[in-house]
Amino acid sequence: MTGGSLYDYLHKNHNVLELSQLLKFAIDVCKGMEYLHGNNIIHRDLKTANLLMDTHNVVKVADFGVARFLIQGGVMTAETGTYRWMAPEVINHQPYDQKADVFSFSIVLWELVTAKVPYDTMTPLQAALGVRQGLRPELPKHGHPKLLDLMQRCWEAVPSSRPSFTEIRVELENLLLEVETTGEGRSFAIQIAVEFFHAPFCTEGKRTSQKLTNTE
Secondary structure (H helix, E strand, C coil), rough: CCCEHHHHHHHHHCCCCHHHHHHHCCCCCCCCHHHHCCCCCEECCCCCCHHEEEECCEEECCCCCCCCCCCCCEECCCCCCCCCCCCCHHHHCCECHHHHHHHHHHHHHHHHCCCCCCCCCCHHHHHHHHHHHCCCCCCCCCCHHHHHHHHHHHCCHHHHHHCCCCHHHHHHHHHHHHHHHHHHHHHHHHHHHHHHHHHHCCCCCCCCCCCCCCCC
């Protein structure tokens, strides 16, 4: 994959995405995760650094070093992944399944919308402790309402309340069709660019979140 990672594209190159491109990237990720979950595989480390772009800007899910097969109806308990993207049940060493990947996807989606690193004012451990207490990234002021609603459903504390990747993909494809029909994608990118350069970085999320003081 010669296009590099989505992490580098967003954070090292400081790219702010038009809504239509953002949705295409997110749909690509969903398709990859649908395939994995359809074969009873949990990725367990879904993050933008593990999403690679080809020369045609198609995003592929990569790095299966900690991926595991899930026996039908089974759960896992090992803490595996990267704290800033990790689901609360994984942090808590509680049983988890494919919905842990959905939580990680919600943080990826937040990155795509904001072009920021999640919880960037905290250490990874502080971020993990915050997520256990209900902390979520701050919702961007100018994000598309349907996208923000989906994001919040994907990072619900209760795993069973999170949608599947098939459900997510369908919602994103419908939103993409709506955006391409109305042409609202470019104005979204301009709004996010303004917010990127002027708004403070991650603090308190919208739903049941608590602010965690940086102790460093």
